[in-house]
Amino acid sequence: MTKKAHTEEKAPLPRPGREVFILVVEDERHLADSVARRLQEEGYTVDVCHDGEDGYQLASSKKYHVLILDLLLPRKDGMQVLRDLRRNKVQSMVLILTAKSTVEDRVDGLRAGADDYLLKPFAFAELLARVETLLRRQGVEPKTLMQVADLELDVESRNVRRAGRNIHLTAKEFMLLELLMRNKNRILTRRAIAEQVWGYTFDTGTNVVDVYVNYLRKAIDEGFPKRLVHTVRGVGFILKDE
Amino acid sequence: MLRSIRFKLTLWYSTIVAVTFFVVGFATYQFVSRMLNASLDQSVTNEVQWIAAHMEKQDERQESAANMRDEIQEHSRFSPLKEYVEIWDTAGHIFYQSRNLTGDTLAHYLIAPPDHRWLLETPTNFRDHDIRLAFNKTSRASIYLAMPTTIVTSALSELLNILGWMGPAVLVLAVLGGFFLARKSLSKVTKVTEAAKRITADRLHDRIPETAVDDELGNLILTFNEMISRLDASFEQMKQFSGDASHELRTPLTVIRTQLETALNSKVSPAETKMIIARCLDEAIRMSGTIENLLLLARSDAGQVAMKADRVDVKELMVQTYEESVILASQKSITVTLQKADPVTVQGDEYRLRQMLLNLIDNAIKYSRQKGAINLRLVREQNAARIIVSDNGIGIPEADLPRIFDRFYRVDRARSREMGGAGLGLSITRWIVEAHGGTLSVKSDLSVGSEFTVTLPVSG
Incomplete structure (x- = not known):
């Protein structure tokens, strides 16, 4: 039942230190595949399975750093998988990814030994950020330095440099740049940016996103021959290095 | 506070007690007053009658006038009440006058003219107190006899006094008693109110402590x-x-x-x-x-779906749906058989009835294995049309049977998602059946199969 998801277009990013293993247990195949694919693009080694029983067997037999676990699974309920794993002293960090939204569901999940809880539908950037947090808690040092061409951003120290020159950004500009870098070479719509940087979507339009992208352009692109932030007409923005 | 039941109860209670007290007090006063006055009148009358009788006896025995005056005076001394006596002879002279009348003439106080045989009056202008004055005209003399009414009025004022301070005391007791009584009987109500206040939307599991008393x-x-x-x-x-x-x-x-x-x-x-x-x-x-x-x-x-009431040929509907279902079922190589189709019509909405049938068949296909079998039957009964959809699929666990018509309920949610159902089909089916005045029932054995039966009333 398991399969090793793989990508052809893109080789895993070189990641300093040891290999990081992630298991995705999700019965919705399309969803499982796109999650796995995205994680692989970030340089993680990902296994995927589609039911609770397989998930339990895999997680018990191999040491994964992080388990991304759905709750409503065929053959074995996600909550039961989690309890059994914890009873057998499996230490992997577990992130529950589910559409069950009530407070009781969250509490139950965390009580059963989950380390984080993310509600569907979610943004990939948020899933990635949470996975990184879980890895850091485990002592696995994920790559904190992100790089696009000669632009560097350190998530930990919050330093931004371009061509070796320090750039000062406000908190919102920093969040915006981090989001763009995390999604490098991917188009981000204005609404997606608004939701992830400001935490909500503006009913009155996404004008504020344009304003902040302009601030960011002034800070990181002005005075450099190569522009990194591009507008995709009618869609949104993209940070590209090619 | 003023609108509280406790206040109202107290008010009612006190009012009733106060009115009762007033009525009883008034009646007592009237009764006592009448009794005292009657007894005074009796005393006055007795005295007059004694004098009249005595004077007649004296006449018979030929006693002297002086002797008779002495006897009258002697008699008056033993009267329990102070009395004024004045006797006139037929010639119009005062025959006898008690000493306490010095300077006064009782006859002057008589209001009515003394031409009656018997009078009993209460003149108010005698000295500083009222008197009860009796007048008796006999063949021998005119007798005037009076006694002060002080004995009556003082007793009555004493009674009034007692009633006067008892009134407020009773009222205070009534208010206090009423207040405590009301509070005692309402204290449970207060407890219920407090318990009810604690129960909110989030705390609906709480209950008010029940009392054993069946009141x-x-x-x-x-x-x-x-x-x-x-x-x-x-x-x-x-x-x-x-x-x-x-x-x-x-x-x-x-x-x-x-x-x-x-x-x-x-x-x-x-x-x-x-x-x-x-x-x-x-x-x-x-x-x-x-x-x-x-x-x-x-x-x-919300009752906003209009249900038509046309004559629907159920047999025709059944045959059409059967033909559609054969195609639907072919993907899983399931055989669908229309075993029986009695001619029958019902009153209803053809579109909804078709939806109901398709839902049931779709459900049967979903929960059947590859190469399974689904049987359809339409049976005409006395005054009902019975539609039976049975399969030899995975069946439904007994514990889940009562809930399968609930919205979103699915026996195995994870598996159902792959099959594309959201768990609303059977809820809609049941609604359609019930809107047509029919019933929907299910029998099922795990891994043997399920049988859904729709019973619709037949329109004559």
Whole structure:
């Protein structure tokens, strides 16, 4: 039942230190595949399975750093998988990814030994950020330095440099740049940016996103021959290095 | 406070006590006053009669006038009440006058003219006190005899005095007593109120402590608790429903969102983009279906779905649906057989009845194994049409049977998702059957199969 998801277009990013293993247990195949694919693009080694029983067997037999676990699974309920794993002293960090939204569901999940809880539908950037947090808690040092061409951003120290020159950004500009870098070479719509940087979507339009992208352009692109932030007409923005 | 039942009860109680006290007091006063006056009159009359009788006896015995005066005076001395006596002879001279009358003439105080035989009056102008004055005219003399009414008036004023201070005292006691009585009987009500206040939407599991006493209040508490139980159940149902609904809508939304995010990667090939778009379309259609069904159920709850009442040829409907279902079932190589189709018509909505039949068959296909068998039967009975859809599929566990018609309820949620159901089909089916005045029942054995039976009333 398991399969090793793989990508052809893109080789895993070189990641300093040891290999990081992630298991995705999700019965919705399309969803499982796109999650796995995205994680692989970030340089993680990902296994995927589609039911609770397989998930339990895999997680018990191999040491994964992080388990991304759905709750409503065929053959074995996600909550039961989690309890059994914890009873057998499996230490992997577990992130529950589910559409069950009530407070009781969250509490139950965390009580059963989950380390984080993310509600569907979610943004990939948020899933990635949470996975990184879980890895850091485990002592696995994920790559904190992100790089696009000669632009560097350190998530930990919050330093931004371009061509070796320090750039000062406000908190919102920093969040915006981090989001763009995390999604490098991917188009981000204005609404997606608004939701992830400001935490909500503006009913009155996404004008504020344009304003902040302009601030960011002034800070990181002005005075450099190569522009990194591009507008995709009618869609949104993209940070590209090619 | 002034509008509280306790205040009103106290007010009523005190008013009743006060009115009772006033009536009893007034009656007592009247009775005592009448009795005292009567007894005074009696005394006066007795004295006059004694004098009259005595004077006649004296005459018979030929006693001297002086002797008679002495006897009258002697008699007066033993009277328990002070008395004034004056006797006139027929010649118009005062024959006898008691000493306490010095300077006064009783005859002057008589109001009515002394030409009656007998008079009894209360002149008010005698010295400083009222008197009861009796007059008796005999053949021998005119007798005037008076006694002060002080004995009556002082007794009455004493009584009034007693009633006067007893009144407020009784009233105060009534108010206090009424207040405590009301409080005692209402204290349980206060407790119920406090308990009811604690029970909010989030705390519907709480109940008011029930008393063993089978009184009005005990019944109230019982009724109240029953009401909370019903509220609790419907809140729980609502919570379950909105949780399920949001789950059903979130899942396709998640797929759409992650797929589209993937598509926005500049490195996704055009062919892959097309696939992603197709998946998203699928999910969107699935979501529309769920929303459509949800809206239909919501509108049916609100009674906003108009149900036609045409004559529907159920046999015809059954045959048509059977033909459609053969195609539907062929994907899983399931054999569908129309075993029996009696001619029968019912009063109803053809569109909804078709939807009901398709739902049942779709359900049977979903929960049948590859190469399974589904049997359809339409049986005409005395005054009912019976539609039976049976399969030899996976069956339904007994514990789940009572809940399969609940909205979003599925025996195995994870597996159902693959088959594309949101768990609303059977709810809609039951609604349609019940809207037609029929009944829907189910029999099932695990891994043997299920049998759904619709019974519709026949329109003559």
